[in-house]
Structures are given as structure tokens and as C-alpha cells.
Amino acid sequence: MSTVEQHYANHLAPIYLWMTGGAESALQAGRDDLAALDLTLAPGCTVADLGAGFGMHAIPLAERGYRVTAVDRSELLLDSLEVLRGDLAIETVHADLLEFRSYLPDPVAAIFCMGDTLTHLPDFAALDTLIARVAAALLPGGAFVATFRDYTTELVGDRRFIPVRADADRILTCFLEYRPDTVLVHDILHERELGVWRTRVSHYPKLRLSGAVLADVCAANGLAAGLDSSPRGMVSLVARRR
Template identity: 85%
Template sequence: MSSVERHYADHLAPIYLWMAGGVESALQAGRADLDALDLALAVGCKVADLGAGFGMHAIPLAERGCRVTAVDRSELLLGSLEGLRGNLAIETVNADLLDFGAYLPDPVAAIFCMGDTLTHLPDCAAVEALIRRVAAALLPGGAFVATFRDYTAELLGDRRFIPVRADDSRILTCFLEYRPDTVLVHDILHEREQGVWRTRVSHYPKLRLSAEVLAGACSANGLAASLDSGPRGMVRLVARR
């Protein structure tokens, strides 16, 4: 198990829905993310959601009539998705991001990789490998849609401490520690248990991925990419085959 997988399994996955504001708030945000795209997807088309988690985008995609293959490494988050999807056409796959193609027997209309998932890849070579596989898995005219955080510019001083969410029983704060190619994300979790506050800390690396590198990888593989400001402070990429 990689450090990222361990961090999610032991630290983040159990509170991920809480981090996102609860089920309905998260799904509403996912619907808004899709509404903001100039993307026409036919009812019944096949799409893939990489790093699908509990279904923030997979469920809204299926609500629109898409047949979704939802890929994630977290069994706990995919279990949440299974419980939330009802009768929607969503197939969950517990697999590494780079192996998604093994679960798509035919090319698909669109591939989504939302919510800063791309920065979980270990290096730019892995990003380039993913883009090659995405391009090969798309139908002509198909789209790759991704959002990610640009960590290339370092935050300094107190700005490295980022409040995530807090309520009467739980407080989550991130601290960023920059390295040449990655940023170590320290998740500091305070939880109130039987009247006593307890603290747990875990960290994992995220890739300092630039928009230029991602767009260049798309162009090298026949995908015409556009970049703009995305939701929740992220960069949004839409690349069409």
C-alpha cells in the first residue's frame, strides 16, 4: 500500500463525506461542476470517472443518463458510492488510476478526473502515461475533463495552514510543506471523543503539477486542451480528441 493509499484508508476516507459537507451538499457541488461544462453527453453513453470516491461526480453523471465506470483505490469510499447510487448505472472498480483502461472494453465518450486527483500521481511520467491511456480510451470527439490544484507557486508563512472544515466535534486543518517536485500535505485532525479532544496527524505527497505540463501532455497525444479557473480554487482542463 502506497503512502497515499494508507493516508486515505487510515485518515481521510472515514471523514471524506464530512469534509465535503455531507452527501447532498457534495452532490450539489458535483452537479454544479458538470453544469459549468460545455459538454453534451448523450443519454446512454459510456463515461469513466477516475478517482471517483463516494460519487460526487459519478452520481450526477449517471443521473444525466450516462453509464459510468467509477474507479478508485479506496474500498471505503467505493462502498459509500455503492450505498448512494441506488439503481443508477454505475459500475465501481477498485483499481489504480493508471489501470483504468483494463475495465473499459470499448472507447468511451468522456473521462473525468476531478477534485485534485491528478496530483496524487507520483511524478510527471505517470501523468504523461495516464494522458496516453486516456487518449487511447476516448471515442473520436470525446472529452477528458480534469480539475487539479496548482502547487507550483509556494505559499509562505501562515498561508501554508489551510482550514478545511470545523464543527462542534471535529476540526480539520492542512499544513503544506514544499519539496522540489512534491508538496507534503499534513492533515491535522482534532476529534472530540467522549468529551475529550484527540489529535491525529498524517501526511502524504502531492505532485506539483503545472497546467503547462498537463496541457503539453494532452497536445502530444492528440488532445486539444483548454484551461481555465475551476471550482473551489482549482484549475480546470477540458481536452477533446
């Protein structure tokens, strides 16, 4: 089984923009995610985007006039962000999510962790650590915003096979295999190379995290959380530092 970092470096990162429908489609989805939030921030404030990838949410945040620190473990995805951001006020940081505070010299108005990033943490102890560090890095009244997929309800039979995207030369399908605290995500990639179809398979674990559990962890760290659903079928959480 690959680690999350290995899986992205060797399997997903090279096709991630394609997987999300291309840059403009993905950025519009990010704009829609942000528009769906009941969240107002001061103009020109500083925010952090954890698991920023190629900038699906970091770029729309910067388009709104915020100064963004974008943290991700994938150099390849951050390279894409650097190309896509133009002259927007985004600083990219290649680092593990749990180390994000080292790159924020001062408390910030908001911390975003969207697009299923939280489920990539190795275990629930890491989740506790991250939320404690998020709470400490927020200004009073600052917001923590997260979206993620709830894998606590098991899919059965053929429903465990999830088509992601397909075109004439590439097909990506996920298969889910459940364990008590995690789900193993098998990414099955078929690609046409010089007229011949090749298949590559890699899998990695994701946390089976629920909205209620995340809200409880936030509350234990002084963050008052509200739960909703996001436009793309994920759980959405906005938590304010008391």
C-alpha cells in the same frame, strides 16, 4: 510519510464525506462543477470517472443519463458510492487509476478525473502514462475532463495552514510543505472522543502540477486542451481527442 493509498485508508476516507460537507452538499458541488463545463455528450453514452471516491461526480454524471464506470483505490469510499447511487447506472471498480483501461472493454465518450485526483499520482512519469492511456481509451472526438489544484506557487508563512472544516466534535486543518516537484500535505485532525480531544496527523505528497504542463502532455498524446477555472478554485481542463 504515508503513500496516498495509506493516507486515505487510515486517515481521510473515514471522514471524507464529513470533510466535503456531507453527501447532499458534496453532490450539489459536483453538479455545479459539471454545469460549469462547456461539454455536450451523447445521451446514454458511457463515461469513466477516475478517482470517483463516494461519487461526487459519478452520481451527477449518472443523473444526466450516462453509464458510468467509477474507479477508485479506496474500498471505503466506493462502499459509500454503492449506498448513495441507488439504482443509477454506475459500475464501481476498486483499482489503481493507471489500470483503468482493464475495466473499459470499449472506447468511451468521456473520461473524468476531477477533484484534485491528478495531483495524487506518484510522479510526472505516471502522469504521462495516464494521459497516454486516457487518449487511447477515448472515442474519436471524445473528451478528457480534469480539475485539480495548482500548487506551483508556494504559499508562505501562516498561509500554509489551511482550515478545511470544523464542528463541535471535529477540526481538520492542512499544512503545506513544499518540495521541488511535490507538496507534502499534512492533514491535522482533532476529534472529540468521550469528551477528550485527540489529535492525529498524517501526510502524503501531491504533484505540483500546472495547467500548462497538463495541456502540453495532452497535446503530445493527441488531445487538444482548453484551460479554465472551476467553481471551487481549481484549474479546469477539457481536452478533445483529435
